[in-house]
Amino acid sequence: xxxxxxxxxxxxxxxxxxxxxxxxxxxxxxxxxxxxxxxxxxxxxxxxxxxxxxxxxxxxxxxxxxxxxxxxxxxxxxxxxxxxxxxxxxxxxxxxxxxxxxxxxxxxxxxxxxxxxxxxxxxxxxxxxxxxxxxxxxxxxxxxxxxxxxxxxxxxxxxxxxxxxxxxxxxxxxxxxxxxxxxxxxxxxxxxxxxxxxxxxxxxxxxxxxxxxxxxxxxxxxxxxxxxxxxxxxxxxxxxxxxxxxxxxxxxxxxxxxxxxxxxxxxxxxxxxxxxxxxxxxxxxxxxxxxxxxxxxxxxxxxxxxxxxxxxxxxxxxxxxxxxxxxxxxxxxxxxxxxxxxxxxxx
Ligand code: ATP
Ligand code: FE
Numbered sequence: 001x002x003x004x005x006x007x008x009x010x011x012x013x014x015x016x017x018x019x020x021x022x023x024x025x026x027x028x029x030x031x032x033x034x035x036x037x038x039x040x041x042x043x044x045x046x047x048x049x050x051x052x053x054x055x056x057x058x059x060x061x062x063x064x065x066x067x068x069x070x071x072x073x074x075x076x077x078x079x080x081x082x083x084x085x086x087x088x089x090x091x092x093x094x095x096x097x098x099x100x101x102x103x104x105x106x107x108x109x110x111x112x113x114x115x116x117x118x119x120x121x122x123x124x125x126x127x128x129x130x131x132x133x134x135x136x137x138x139x140x141x142x143x144x145x146x147x148x149x150x151x152x153x154x155x156x157x158x159x160x161x162x163x164x165x166x167x168x169x170x171x172x173x174x175x176x177x178x179x180x181x182x183x184x185x186x187x188x189x190x191x192x193x194x195x196x197x198x199x200x201x202x203x204x205x206x207x208x209x210x211x212x213x214x215x216x217x218x219x220x221x222x223x224x225x226x227x228x229x230x231x232x233x234x235x236x237x238x239x240x241x242x243x244x245x246x247x248x249x250x251x252x253x254x255x256x257x258x259x260x261x262x263x264x265x266x267x268x269x270x271x272x273x274x275x276x277x278x279x280x281x282x283x284x285x286x287x288x289x290x291x292x293x294x295x296x297x298x299x300x301x302x303x304x305x306x307x308x309x310x311x312x313x314x315x316x317x318x319x320x321x322x323x324x325x326x327x328x329x330x331x332x333x334x335x336x337x338x339x340x341x342x343x344x345x346x347x
Pocket of ligand 1 (some may be wrong): 001010088137161162177180271272273274275276302
């Protein structure tokens with residue numbers, strides 16, 4: 001099987017061609033960072049407009065790179081949610097147009113299922129496995145037992161960890177995206193200098209919280225600024241190291257609990273925060289201790305892309321899933337309801 005995948009749920013316009021033997025023939029991602037930069041965040045209307053303008057070009061480019069035409073495909077998979085609804089609708093409409101024009105089967109994919117199934121595309125892992133999704137917008141533990149079978153074991157009750165990295169970078173005057181900047185500063189820092197909290201470790205279960213940690217960094221910063229009139233480079237490095245260590249500790253302990261609650265042979269991660277080497281090392285240790293393998297897909301497939309959507313579409317298609325012209329975009333779509341029928345407008 002060869003599928004076209006389309007992704008437009010946030011600020012990346014993406015198209016990809018993927019084969020059922022896990023070969024990625026093309027994966028095109030057009031970001032929108034420059035469009036939103038001056039607003040300090042993604043503006044939904046601007047994002048939707050840019051998706052409408054760029055989607056066909058991305059699809060054409062992906063087909064050209066793969067050396068294929070629409071006639072060579074076996075199906076079209078598209079992110080049908082969750083995400084910014086204008087962008088999701090732009091993708092769904094294009095996918096419906098292609099399906100109607102060619103007669104190809106249409107499969108609506110949950111964006112989070114795309115992330116969660118990526119280690120099967122990149123590393124060919126089998127079910128069941130534990131997926132820790134840690135990105136700029138999401139943070140959850142998923143017990144994955146099938147292409148459309150996800151059980152949520154816990155997740156953040158406030159910010160996502162990537163969001164916390166970005167906010168901490170902003171507090172300390174470091175550039176965006178904050179994750180790589182904080183990691184670089186932390187390399188020269190002393191993680192033990194400041195006493196930062198480890199939120200929710202005193203409570204049972206796998207839920208996480210990151211907003212208190214960010215506030216703790218803010219307090220330390222304000223204290224230093226009040227005492228010495230500003231931040232020295234070493235203060236910044238030490239705060240970054242301390243913050244990063246706290247995030248790694250919390251993620252590691254909650255992952256240990258998730259593996260203990262639902263033992264599986266593989267721990268997999270996805271999302272931009274999985275790029276962090278301190279966090280990766282901490283998770284690797286947890287996996288080793290639990291006797292599980294640790295799988296982290298390459299970064300380009302950990303962040304938003306359409307190859308994961310094409311792949312999730314192939315997996316769902318193999319299970320018999322087909323959508324029709326009633327396929328509707330959903331701003332919200334909890335992953336543990338992935339197999340629920342998707343009929344009706346926006347329901
Ligand atoms: P989502 O996919 O949930 O909609 P998103 O598109 O913002 O959200 P990703 O593209 O997966 O998320 O990841 C981006 C996030 O990852 C940013 O918050 C960024 O700061 C963070 N990040 C990237 N590299 C690192 C790193 N080395 N350490 C920590 N965080 C990182
Ligand atoms: Fe994503």
